[in-house]
Amino acid sequence: MTDSAEIQFRTPTVTDGPAMWQMAVDSATLDVNSPYAYLLWCRDFAATSVIAEVNGAPAGFVTGYLRPQQPQTLMVWQVAVNAGHRGVGLAGRMLDHLATALHTDGLTHLETSITPDNDASRRLFAAFARRWDAALHCSELFGAGLFPDSHLAEDLFRIGPLRVENCR
Numbered sequence: 585m586t587d588s589a590e591i592q593f594r595t596p597t598v599t600d601g602p603a604m605w606q607m608a609v610d611s612a613t614l615d616v617n618s619p620y621a622y623l624l625w626c627r628d629f630a631a632t633s634v635i636a637e638v639n640g641a642p643a644g645f646v647t648g649y650l651r652p653q654q655p656q657t658l659m660v661w662q663v664a665v666n667a668g669h670r671g672v673g674l675a676g677r678m679l680d681h682l683a684t685a686l687h688t689d690g691l692t693h694l695e696t697s698i699t700p701d702n703d704a705s706r707r708l709f710a711a712f713a714r715r716w717d718a719a720l721h722c723s724e725l726f727g728a729g730l731f732p733d734s735h736l737a738e739d740l741f742r743i744g745p746l747r748v749e750n751c752r
């Protein structure tokens with residue numbers, strides 16, 4: 585990505601569903617859900633998701649939802665950045681964009697779940713907690729035994745409280 589690249593963060597629409605599915609496939613790390621799931625996500629959870637475009641082309645996305653039992657907590661479900669745009673802070677900026685947008689509606693915490701082998705993702709959320717000067721609490725969410733396949737355990741990262749005035 586060049587310094588002059590134009591980066592835009594926006595709310596996804598259903599026409600972004602196929603590109604988000606393709607980015608999940610290309611990530612080679614994420615659990616790939618059905619194309620239908622991404623369409624449904626873009627219809628029903630667009631306000632808690634974001635798509636990043638670089639020079640007008642999709643370059644990354646975050647999908648999330650507000651927990652029904654805890655609507656001040658954003659659960660981040662998937663984050664992906666295309667290989668050619670990694671390592672320059674795009675994922676972090678998408679998280680900042682969402683947290684700042686939702687903060688005005690009362691968001692206080694962000695959660696995500698991460699497998700123990702995903703260093704990039706663990707560092708992404710640790711860096712988010714540092715930028716927001718917020719505590720990060722790690723616990724087990726789903727043990728490996730809950731998965732019917734060879735899926736690793738998913739650790740829950742809970743970050744907060746989030747105060748927009750603390751975000752650097």
Ligand SMILES: CC(C)(COP(=O)(O)OP(=O)(O)OC[C@H]1O[C@@H](n2cnc3c(N)ncnc32)[C@H](O)[C@@H]1OP(=O)(O)O)[C@@H](O)C(=O)NCCC(=O)NCCS
Pocket residue numbers: 611613614661662663664665666669670671672673674675676677702703704705707708711
């Ligand atoms: C995880 C992912 C979204 C990070 O995107 P990104 O735009 O490169 O991330 P950022 O540039 O914002 O970097 C965030 C942090 O991760 C670190 N990081 C980025 N890539 C890394 C890698 N391959 N290995 C280790 N750390 C890495 C960065 O150094 C930074 O940490 P720091 O601030 O302490 O230096 C991207 O690697 C990706 O799409 N991976 C495949 C899908 C995936 O695993 N998603 C997460 C699970 S939902």
